[in-house]
Amino acid sequence: MFKRENTRQFNIGNVKIGGSAPVSVQSMTNTKTADINATVNQIERLTEAGCEIVRVTVPDMQSAEALKEIKRRIKIPLVADIHFDYRLALESIKNGVDKIRLNPGNIGDAERVKAVVKAAKERNIPIRIGVNSGSVERELLEKYDGPTPGAVVESAERHIKILQDNGFENIVVSLKMSDVVNTIEAYRLFSEKWDIPLHVGVTESGTVKTGSIKSAVGIGSVLSQGIGNTIRVSLTGDPVEEVIVARQILKSLKLMPVGVNIVSCPTCGRTNVDLPSLAEKIEKALSTCEKNITVAVMGCAVNGPGEAREADYGVACGKGDGLLFKKGKTVKKVKENEIVRELLLMIDND
Ligand code: SF4
Known part of the structure; x- marks a missing residue:
């Protein structure tokens, strides 16, 4: 059976991910990233609750520019969530983020990918490829007859190949689906083939109550198979709840060293x-x-x-x-x- 220790290990800021490192807890802010005070305040609350890595959305240049000050004021590693615009990735990296989440197949031509890879290499920061059931390419949806676990895994592999063709190996992958059973299967399928660290979560899982249950079952099942290196519980509500639930999942499986x-x-x-x-x-x-x-x-x-x-x-x-x-x-x-x-x-x- 796959064991999480068999994955590669690297750092996201001062947090180790993969290999023998403990499974870490992530969350994502729901403030406007450009509102620096609101974002920093929320990150402080998340840190206090036990969040170890935080992700913020970067939808525009103003948000990317705000990262510099946010990074300066917080204590935990910062991840920039980028969709489509490679310039936002470059600005975020320049401003000191510790990881970016970006799907290289979605940012356009090869030169753009090269530029992002070069910047990430210079700063030695990882890139997370985040595939979910809604992001699977049309050909794969046709090939697999829908966003099946196989389709999600193959979609991730396409993005991985783009990074590897550019000599980049500092990769984390997530394969989130809103269906719990499919999520578990996607992570299992992927981990049979790859030693890439996995960020585990069930996407769009719902309100605090329903989402906590779905996440506990989904993330818990994946982790209990020895798969997964970092987790995020996605809930519609205060992200502090995500951290509390994530920690509880880890404690239940005795994967959290203290508590x-x-x-x-x-x-x-x-x-x-x-x-x-x-x-x-x-x-x-x-x-x-x-x-x-x-x-x-x-x-x-x-x-x-x-x-x-x-x-x-x-x-x-x-x-x-x-x-x-x-x-x-x-x-x-x-x-x-x-x-x-x-x-x-x-x-x-x-
Ligand atoms: S511990 Fe006492 S109060 Fe609680 S469920 Fe058992 S019998 Fe009832």
């Missing part, structure tokens, strides 16, 4: 506190905690203590109160409205 695992019960007739709100508050407060811990948030004094004792930290709630646990031992009983604060304090001080 908090929250265990909470589904609640039942025995629950006498507002457990969903407690669990959510605790999860949110610990979303950027870098300790490797399991925290149990349990709804009753019958089955709760067992799980809370098993975890590193836990609470088993009673009637309007909760019993706190640390490393298997009872610590103290606190009122319902003190549970979150006391549990967090206990974790912080440990």
Whole structure:
């Protein structure tokens, strides 16, 4: 079976991608890139949530010019998303981006491709070829009878060949489809043939709720086969949600070296506190905690203590109160409205 470690490795800014590097989390801003303050603010929020690489759209020269200042003000690698206009790619590279996303088959004649490749080589930055079901060339749609996984893979291969013919190998590929099953198949097909690092995602996956589920199934299935080096969850909503979901996918598969695992019960007739709100508050407060811990948030004094004792930290709630646990031992009983604060304090001080 394909193993992600078998891919080539290179840097996107200070983040390693491919080979034995951890799977990294990406997101994309939804501000107007030319609005530097709004874009930097959003990138700061994304960074705080755990985003490791950020992509911004570059639809015009004003946006490409804004990249210089954006790059100066942010801490994580910056990727410029370019469609069609090679001049935007050149300006973005000049302004210090760490990677560009561009399909070389879409930017026109060979001289333009050469110019972009030359600039990317000089700065030693990778190019991501981003193919999706909507970008497949007409001949391939006819050959495969639609945007099938095979069509998407062959489309990516066309773009790869253009870069390789220009002596460029610093390539990342994504093969995003809105259909989850096809997405999984496309990544599998591609990884059987290539050692190119893969950026994994399900495109246009939907609103926060639906999209998170589709992404968890799609990205999770691909990653669990040993495929994929960096991921982006696409959601219609605040991109910070994308990062939270992406990190959760990685944690679930034990692909994230640090993090908090929250265990909470589904609640039942025995629950006498507002457990969903407690669990959510605790999860949110610990979303950027870098300790490797399991925290149990349990709804009753019958089955709760067992799980809370098993975890590193836990609470088993009673009637309007909760019993706190640390490393298997009872610590103290606190009122319902003190549970979150006391549990967090206990974790912080440990
Ligand atoms: S831990 Fe208690 S409250 Fe939660 S589901 Fe189990 S029995 Fe119900």
